[in-house]
Amino acid sequence: MVRRIGLTGGIGSGKSTVAGLLVAQGAVLVDTDAIARAIALPGGIAMPALEAAFGPRVIAPDGGLDRAAMRQIVFADAGAKVRLESILHPLIGAETQRQAAAAGEDAVVVFDVPLLVESGRWRAIVDRVLVVDATEETQLKRVVARSGWAPEAVKAVIAQQATRRARRAAADAVIFNESLTLEELxxxxxxxxxxxVRPGTR
Ligand code: ATP
Structure with a gap:
């Protein structure tokens, strides 16, 4: 029986919507993006290590990570990016495991991982990989409508992410979230x- 599902998809594919539908079925959601944000908020568990590694220049007045300052540093220095990831990734991993364990042994846990295919280490953690797929045109439309981003900005993110083909190749199942009503989804x-989750009970 499947207990751990890795959920991924490109920006605007409909991952969060599918995550919500899985939660409605009874799954417990572990949102790795939310964890990544939370650990670098004021008082977050990554803050002491980030200040030690990069100094006060990356600390915002509220004590959280100054993301704009951090982005500039990482943009100018590939080594800084490696150092940043070496701080964040183990903490995100530990918090992810903690939340999954807290859900209990019988829970079906859905890990929402935008970069699951790109990061590669998830295969060992999950029983199945579920990919939400949509055409780039639809991704673009949805993100522009939802966040008001410039189309170029969305295209740049899509270009940085895994290709649809790579994602589909890593999938145990693909939901093609294109021209589907929310009820069909x-x-x-x-x-x-x-x-x-319930094979044999139908
Ligand atoms: P991101 O990677 O940016 O977080 P995401 O993959 O989680 O995006 P969602 O937030 O689930 O994508 O969906 C993007 C937008 O498209 C949302 O506003 C959502 O309501 C809408 N959407 C998703 N699927 C459908 C659908 N089948 N029909 C209509 N709207 C949809």
Whole structure:
């Protein structure tokens, strides 16, 4: 029986929507993006190590990470990016495991991991990889409508992420979230839940 599902997809593919539908089926969501943000908020567990590594220039007045300052440093210095990731990744990993363990042994845990395919180490953690796929045109439309980003900014993010082909190659199942109503999407998620989480109970 599937207990740990890795959920991924490109920006605007509909990952968060699918995550919400899986939670409606009874899954516990572990959102790695939210964890990455939380550990660098004021009082977050990454803050002491970030200050030690990069100094007060990356600390915002509220005591959290000054993301704009950090972005500039990383943009100018590839070594800084490696140092930053070597601080954040183990902390994100530990907090992810902690939340999954807190869900209990019988829980179905969904790990929402935008860069699951890119980071490669998730395969060993999850039983199945679920990819939400959409055409780049649709990704672009959704993100512009949702966040008001400039199309170029969305395109730049898409270009940095894994290709649709690479993601699909890593998938145990793909939900093609294109021209689907939200109810049709919900139906697909329910079907997947029946296959993966409740096989033999139909
Ligand atoms: P990001 O990577 O930017 O967090 P995401 O992959 O989590 O994006 P969502 O936030 O789930 O994507 O979806 C992006 C937007 O598209 C949202 O506003 C969502 O409501 C909408 N959306 C997703 N799927 C559908 C659908 N099948 N029909 C209509 N709107 C949709």
């Amino acid at each position: 919900a139906q697909q998620v329910r079907g997947l839940w029946e296959r993966w």
